[in-house]
Amino acid sequence: MTRSARRSRPTRRTLRAAGTCVAALLVLSACSSSGSGSAGKSDGSGSASASDELSGTITVFAAASLKESFTTLGEKFEKAHPGTKVAFSFGGSDTLAASITAGAPADVFASASPKTMAIVTDRGGAEGTPATFVRNRLEIATLPGNPARITSLKDLTKSSLKVVLCDRTVPCGAAARKALDASGLELTPVSYEEDVKSALNKVVLKEADAAVVYRTDVKAAGDKVEGVDFPESAQAVNAYPITLLKGSENTGTAKAFIALVRSAAGQKVLTGAGFLRP
Missing domain, CATH: 3.40.190.10 (Periplasmic binding protein-like II)
Known part of the structure; x- marks a missing residue:
């Protein structure tokens, strides 16, 4: 009985030591898991890690x-x-x-x-x-140098000018209609185009004197057109x-x-x- 009790003491010490090791390993494992989880997340700019x-x-x-x-x-x-x-x-x-x-x-x-x-x-x-x-906001695109001296949305109502708008079913056309309504103006364009690029292209090709398009498209066209801002565009900002x-x-x-x-x-x-x- 005495011999048996002596054997049991080192066994308990051994178990306590093993338990300590296991706990340490669990802490290390948790740290490792936390680190790998954060590395796998996107940084919000479209990038991701190797995992x-x-x-x-x-x-x-x-x-x-x-x-x-x-x-x-x-x-x-x-x-x-x-x-x-x-x-x-x-x-x-x-x-x-x-x-x-x-x-x-x-x-x-x-x-x-x-x-x-x-x-x-x-x-x-x-x-x-x-x-x-x-x-995005609207802007008037004119021929380079603005030879027609367009300075406002009202100028587009002149019968001597060829003006192009986007079709009313597309956002740039709906925004133009909203701006015209805000100013109380009526405008009869020579054509309604299927999208903003088509409307702008009419001016680029000199088939129109002006078009109501987005300011981003005027900027993208560079020196092929000239942009004219107008206050009514604030009433027709597209999200x-x-x-x-x-x-x-x-x-x-x-x-x-x-x-x-x-x-x-x-x-x-x-x-x-x-x-x-x-």
Whole structure:
């Protein structure tokens, strides 16, 4: 009995020592787990760690006025994530929304107005709630040097001028109509164009004297046109929402691209193009 009791004492000491080791190992394991978890998170700018690598192609449907800035963001995204590709389809927001509801495969939709975004959300096509990421104001685009001496929205009502507007069904056309209503003016354009780029192109090609477009498009055109600001544009500022689409087959990459658009880095590109912060 005495011999047996003596053997039991070292056994208990051994168990206590083993328990201490196990506790230490658990602490080390917890620290390691915490470190690896934080490393795998996105930094909010569309980047991810090696443990959360992105790959594959995503298709982004975006308003025509986003062409230059989104193309730049797409290039930045692909460079940050080798193995990914961002394919864009730019056009009038209403046309893009109709394509999405008709079943066109896409991962992300960036619209030039909440109204056209609602075409998709009302049909249950969005995954979550769309977020406004920028705003945009109108400007008058004239021929280089502004030979017609256009200084206001009222000047566009002169019968001697050929003026172009976006179609009323697209956001830039709806905004122009709102600005005209705010000023109490009536304007008869020589044509209504399917999107803002088409309207601007009429002036670039000298087929029109002026067009009411977004200031971002005037800026993107460089010296091909001249921009004229007008106070009524403050009454027609468009909010641009973006959303992940239901049915996306690459949600991780699509969410990362949306994160880049909304990040500080994305906002720098967008505001540099003339967009207003949300």
